[in-house]
Amino acid sequence: MEEVKSNDSLILYIQNLFHDSADLVVHEVSWKNEISIVCFYNTMTDSADVNRQIEILRQRSIDDFPKWEGTAASSVGAFSESQLIENVTHGFVAVFFPSTNLLMTITIPTFEVRATAEPDNELVIRGSHEGFVESIDKNISLIRKHLSIPDLVVKDLRIGKETNTKVTYVYIESIADKEVIDIVKTRLENIDTPKVYSIGQIEDYLEDTVWSPFPQLLTTERPDRVVANILEGKVAVFMDQSPSALLGPVNFFSFYQTPDDFNGRVFVGSFFRILRLFSFLIAIFLPSFYIAVVGFHSEILPYELGVKVKTAIQFIPYRPIIEAMIVELFIEVIREATIRLPAPIGPTIGIVGGLVIGDAIVNAGLVSNLMVVIVAMTAISSFVVPSVEMNTTIRLIRFPFMLAATFFGFLGIAIGTLILFIHMMNRSSLNQPYLSPIVPFDPSRFKEVFFRTPYYKNNQQQKTFTFRAGKRKDGEGT
C-alpha cells in the first residue's frame, strides 16, 4: 500500500482488487480528524444500515469516547489486504483509515434467508417443526435456542482457497469425546481442495472410508435431532449455505431413530422402531428371496401358493432376475423422475408410472403380477427409513443380493448376508464402531437399539471396537 498516495488512487486500487464489481461500493467518509475509505457490497449489506452505523460511530468519535470504534457491531484492527477482502466478501463493511493504517469492520450483513420451515424429507408428527436454512448463523442460533448452556461450543474454520467456505462444528464440551473432536478438527483442517460448495464434499473428507455404501455420518435438517445427538456426545458439522448438518460418530441403528420415537409414547415409539428395522430386512431380502424361491427352491412353498406362483410366472419369457431388474429399475426411474419434476407434476407421474405402466407391463406379459407386488413392497419398505442416505443405500445393496440369489439361491443369500454383516462390522464412524452394540458385543445395550426407553437417557457413543475400552458408564452424559 505504500505506493498508494492519494485517496482517489486508493479507491481505484480497491475497485481493481474486486475487479470493479458492479455491486461494490467504495467511497470516502469524513471523520472528526481524518478521512476513511468505506467499502462493502451493496447486495450483501443494506446501504441505509451502513449509513446509520457510520453515523453512530462518527458521533462517538466526535464525543471523544474512549475506544469509540468498538461497539457490538464494529471492531478495529491492523489493515491488511487479505483482511479487507475477507471482510467485504463476507458481507461486512470495511472502513480503512489510511493515516493510521487501521481497518474497522462493521458487521451488519443482510442476507436473504428463507423461513425456518420443516424439512420435507424429515417430517415428524409430534414435536418441533423447525428446520435449518441456508445460513450458518441462523442454524447455530436454532441450536442455541434449544441449549442455553455455556458448554455448547461452536468452532469455525474456513476451507477452500477459492470459495473460502465457512464450516462450523458444534459440540458440548462436558459431554463430547475429546478424541472425536480432535478427529473432526484435524480432518476439516486437512481438507485441501480449492473449491468447497457442498456438504457432501465435507462428508467425504470426514468419513472414515468413502468405499462403502453405508453413510457414516447422519445428515439432518432438523435442529431437534442435532440437539438430541450432541447431548449424547456427538459432534455436528455445518457448512454455510447448506441447510444440512452432519452428525457423528453414529452407528447403523441411529439411522432408524426419529424424533417421533421420543415425542410419542414408549410403546408406540418402540413398536415403530422395531417395524423400521424389520422393514430393513424386507427391503434387502424380499426380491432376492423371491428369486431364490422361484429359481431354486419352489418346493418350500405350500401347494396352493406354489400353484399360484407357477400360474403367474409360466408365460413370463424372462428369468426371475431379468424380470426383477426390469421392475426394480422401472421403480427407480419413476422415483428419480418424481423427484426431478416440479411438485404439481410429480405425483401425477407417480400414478401414471406406478399404476398405468405397471398394469400395462403385467398385461403385456413382460413381468408377473407377483413380481410387481414384491418390488412394490420392497420399495415401500425402503422408504420407511428416516434417513435419505440410508434409504438410497438399502435400495442399492438389494441388487447384489438378487444376483447372489440368482446364482446360488438361499446359499447365495446366506453368504451375501454374512459378507454384508462383516462389511458393516468393519466400518467405523469417526473411528468408532458402526455396528455398536454388536461390535463389541454388549447385550446390555441391545434395548437401546430396539426400544425407545421411557426417558431420554443420553448415552455416550461406544468408542472402540474392543470390549471394555470406551464402554459407557451409567450416569455419564447428561
Place this chain on the structure above:
Amino acid sequence: MKISLSRVQFFLLLFITQTGSSFFSFPSPFIAATGRDAWLIFIVAGTIHYLLLLLYEKNYNYFSIGPYIGWLYKGYWLFICVCYLAYVDYTLAVWGFPETPPSIVIAVLVSVSLYANLSRAETVINLSVILIPLILLFMIFLQFAWKEFVWTNIFPIGEATGKQWGIGLLKAQIAFIGMELYLFFRKYIDMTQKIKGFPLFVYQSVWLLFFLISIFISLFYYTLTGLKMIPEPLLYLLKSQEVTFVERLDLFFLYIWTIWTIITVTIISFVALYVHRLHAKENRKRDTIIWHLLLIVIPLFFLTKGSVEKLNDVIIYVHLTFAFIIPIIVITVNRRKVK
C-alpha cells in the same frame, strides 16, 4: 494383535465353535452307538466336559506353547476345517447343489472366512452374534414337533452295556470339539470379569442342555431303527413339519446350519492364524490367503460319502489328542518349569 474379550463374547465364541458343524450330525451316530440310554451317557460325558473346563480354568496360565506344538495345533485345526467343509459341501450337494462343481461351492464358503480374517480381530470375535436369533428360531421350530413325540421312547432306562457306555463316551467327544479354544482365548478376558464358578457353570449348563435337547428330540421322534438310517435326524424332523406358511422348513435351517459352519471355520481359522503369528514372522495378508487356499483345495479330496464318514470317525481321536493329551502335557511341563 491385541484382543480384549468380555465374558459373554468368550462364551459365545466357544459355544458356536463347539456346536458349529457337528450339531446336526451328532445325534444319529451317538444314539446308534448308545441306544435309549444316550441321554444318560451324554449327561456323564457332560460331567467330563465340565471337569475338563475346570481343569482348563485352573491351569490356563500354564498353557503356553512353543512353535512346534503351535504347528501341531495348526495342523489339527486345518484338519478340523477340512472335515467341516467336506461335510457341509457333501450335505449341500445332496440337498441343494447336485450339479454345481464342489470347488465353486467350497470357494464361496471359504471366501467369507477369508474376508473376515482379513478384517480386524474384533470382526471375527463378534461374527457369531448373527447366529443368536437364528439359533433361537431353530430351537423354537424344533419344538413344533412335540405333538409327534413319543415320550416313552426313552424307556426302559439303564439297559446300555459297558461297551455301549465306552463307545458312547467316545462318540460324545464330537460335541467337545473346539473346547481347546478355551485355553487360547481365556487370558484375553477382561480381568474384572469372573469366569470361575457360576459363570462357567452356566456355560456348561447351556452347552449340555443344547446337546441334550437334540438327543431327546431325536429319541422322542424316531425309533432306534429309524435313526440308524437317517444321517441328520433334526433336519429330517424339520422337513416333516407342517406349517401353514412354508412347506419345507428344513431348507431354511440347512442354510442356517451352513452359516453356522462357515462361522465356525472362520473362528478356527482365526485362532490358527493367531497361533501362527505367535511364532512366525508376520505377513498377515499372505498367511491368511495361503491358509484359505488350503481350505479350498484340501476338502476337494474328501468329498465322497465314504471319505466324509471316515473323517468323522478319525476326528474324535485327533480331538482327544489336542483337547486332552497335549494340553495336559503342556500344562504339566510348564507347571514343573515354574516350580
